[in-house]
Amino acid sequence: MAEDSVPLAAPAVAAVAEAAAPRRRPRxxxxxxxxxxxxxxxxxxxxxxxxxxxxxxxxxxxxxxxxxxxxxxxxxxxxxxxVRVFDELPMLRWTLNSLGVTLAITVLQCLTSAMAGYALAKFRFPARLAVFRFAVGAQMFPFFIFLIPWFFILRYFPLAGGNGWTGSGGAGFLGSYTALILPFAVSWYGIFLMRQFFLAIPDELIDAARIDGAGEFYIFFRIALPLVGSGLATLAIFVFLYHWNEVLWTLTVTRTAPDLQTLPVGIYLLRGAYENEATKSVQQAAIVISILPVIIVFLLLQRYYVASVTSGSVKG
Amino acid sequence: MLSRLNSKEVAPWLFLSPVILFALVFFVLPVGFAAYVSLTTWDSLTPPRWVGAKNYQYLFATDPVFLKTLWQTLYFAVGTLAIGVPLALLVALAFSKVRHQGAWRVAYTLPMVTNIVAVAFIFTFVLRQTDGLLNRLLGLLGLPGPGWLTDPRLAMLSAILVFVWMELGRNMLLFAAGLGSIDESYSEAARLDGASEWQVFRHVTLPLLRPTVLFVVITGFISGMSYFTLMLVLFPGTQGGPSRAALTTGQYMYQMAFEDLRMGRASAVAYVLFALVFVASLVQLRLLRRGGMEAP
Structure with a gap:
């Protein structure tokens, strides 16, 4: 990439420099x-x-x-x-479940992260610092702390899935797609990341729109959001690949709901079905197919993915 | 009314409202709920019964497995870092000065985007004792092929190696980004002064790379301490590998909660592990600040 951006005169300059000070070759x-x-x-x-x-x-x-x-x-x-894999296993169902759940989580996280990141970057209000610190601190809490409580919060969610006001009577959100999506609607890291991207937008631009009489929501959706498009893409690809490969939570809430199982969880539960050495080739074929879609997405969007992996690490 | 909602004073709270609602229901409530449950005995079917600190007492004084899993978890977390970090740094050094970076990057990051179940299954075949790929290759070199997944002494090491394989791409990308942000003129100056390549690396590049190294170590340690999905698939049907040799604290908690229905005790395990990870990351954060880097 660097070679492409060298101006036309560069070779001449380099030649002169080389002649003036012969470069010392490393041993x-x-x-x-x-x-x-x-x-x-x-x-x-x-x-x-x-x-x-x-x-x-x-x-x-x-x-x-x-x-x-x-x-x-x-x-x-x-x-x-x-081909046999598709005949013997609900591969299509698993894939569609994966796709639907992952897309829903990606859209939700991008939206909530962008909204919160924008509020924290571009408004002055009393609790701003406290909210930001909370979002940063919340990242310190590992996932396993939430496994048990989330399960029961979804189980006893009031007025959901046959539950009454007190949260008992039905199965709550367990056994529905909501159980797979809702706990991941917000990403603390996403808020942090989107705030960084919004900080780069000049305040003058937003103030100018306000003077022109634009409402806050108009400014957010029509002016600020389009300006962080690449940041949003970075977050989206990261979230998508992360949740496409999520196993633990989905496994926990879909053990009794096979219709909701996603590709990795379905493949995981295959273990028992192909105990016989002679049929293990089919299992291996299923695994190959489970990897393919995400590799294609990755190859297409590699640049954004690399940016998303490294965006939290290098200062500035 | 509508214009009031759309004003500069109210709008930020509307933008934050989904996150605040989420934080109450899926963060504050669970953290408090788990703390409460850890002080009870609860099978999730009958109402919880208050037992005070008994669960914690049991874990440290009576439970023969808990402390074993803590040591094994530490072994896993430290082992993955001790092998993975130098390896990733080495690859990043070679990678950052090579042509066709795109192609190399694909090779190294493919495992990272592959789902963990597929990774674990790939390796249950690669690591099979009699006809796995690894032992076939060792056989070509005339070396004996051990039972990577069946020997209790090797089970956790195998999990470490698979995890290193999986995470190498991520760490390599982080190091490559860190190397890319270092000003070339420092190492050029050192070379002009007659420093060897090793000296340049040891005394110029490595100190400048310190923030990235610490970031990789801290995030790696936290994820290593809480990790167990890989072991779940790698050692099917056993409770954490042969003789429980690959049982980590996270998996122990999971089995307690969702197989034995001991929610109270499992929540206590979660809190002990969380406290350890929290303290360890605070210590590492202090080191990180000293390394010249603010909040990650």
């Missing part, structure tokens, strides 16, 4: 380069070979699995296993 540049590529290649192999192992496993015939010693490289690749 053994060849050796360093070789070591560098060797290390990177070795690491990349360690990263990718397990994926290849899974794909090869999905393609083996039962006979190849049961042979002693087992055949590693499938001689007669069973591409049909990838």
């Amino acid at each position: 053994g540049p060849g050796l360093w380069a070789v070591l560098k590529y060797a290390a990177l290649t070795l690491g990349a192999l360690a990263m990718l070979l397990p994926f290849l192992d899974m794909v090869l496993g999905a393609l083996r015939t039962p006979a190849e699995r049961l042979a002693r010693p087992p055949v590693y490289w499938p001689q007669d690749p069973q591409w049909g296993n990838f």
Whole structure:
């Protein structure tokens, strides 16, 4: 990227500079380069070979699995296993559940984070600092603290799922998509992140709109929000990938509601169904398919994802 | 009325209202509720019965498993950092000065976007004793292949290695970003003064990278201490691996709550673990401030 932005005159300038002060070459540049590529290649192999192992496993015939010693490289690749997966398992249902739940969480978190981040960045009001500190402090609370209480809050939520005013009588939100979505409607980290992005917008712009008679909600939705588009995209891709892969909570609330299970949870509960060594190829095919959508999303939006991972770490 | 709602004084509270409602129902209430439950005995079917600090007493004085899980959790958290951080730094150093960064990045970050269930299943096959990929490769080198997932002495180490594999991409990206934000002129100056590459790294790059290192260590420690989804899938059907050798405190709490229905005792476990993580992260935050970085 840096090479593209060098002005046209640069080569000439560089040549002059090189002639004036011959650059001191670091010792053994060849050796360093070789070591560098060797290390990177070795690491990349360690990263990718397990994926290849899974794909090869999905393609083996039962006979190849049961042979002693087992055949590693499938001689007669069973591409049909990838079709069988859809016949034998509710893959489509799981995928749609994953997609719906994850999209709902992403939209909710982006909206609540943007609104709260905007309020904390662009308004002066008495409790502002206290609210901000709360949001930062809340990030310190690990997820496992909430597992038990959330379960029962959703179970005894008043007037939900057949519950009365006192929260008893029905199953509450358990057994509904709300149980999978509502506890993740707000992200403390998202508020923190969006506040950072809104801080970069000049106050003058907002004040000018106020003088022109624009209402606060108009200013937020039509002026401020479009200006943090890339920040919002960064948050969205992060939230999406995180919740697409969420297992623990979904597993906890959908054990008794198979219709709500998502892709990773469905695959997790498969363990028992493919105990038999001969049918494990189908299980492996299901796993390969569960990985594919998110890899495609990742490849398309890589740049934003990298930004979202590193945005909290480097100062300024 | 509408214009009043749309005013500069009221609008911020309207923007904050969803978050405030959420905080009351899904943060303040649960934190208080869990604290209360931890002082009761409750099977979730009959009303809770107040027992005071008995649950905490039981965990430290009577429970033969709890302290074991704490040590194992610490082993996991420290182990993942001790292996993962230097490895990620090494990869980031090589990565930050290489062409075609996009392609390398894909290779290293693929595990990070793969769901944890798939990762764990991939490795239950890779780590199989008789015909797993790892032992096949070891066999090619003439080395014996141990039972990575069945030997109690190796079970937690296997979980650590899988976790390192999973997190390498994230840490590598963080280090690469940290390296990218360092002004090249410092190391250039050191090189002009005749410093070797190792000296430049040890005395120039590493001190400047301190904030990133601390960020990676702190966030890694917190997530490592509370982690157990991986072990749930990696050691199916067992209660935390062979001889419970890979049972972490988080998973112990989960089993207590949702399998044994001991909500009171499980909440006490959650609070003890939370207190440990909290204190540890405060200590690390102090170090972080000294490292020249404000709130993360």
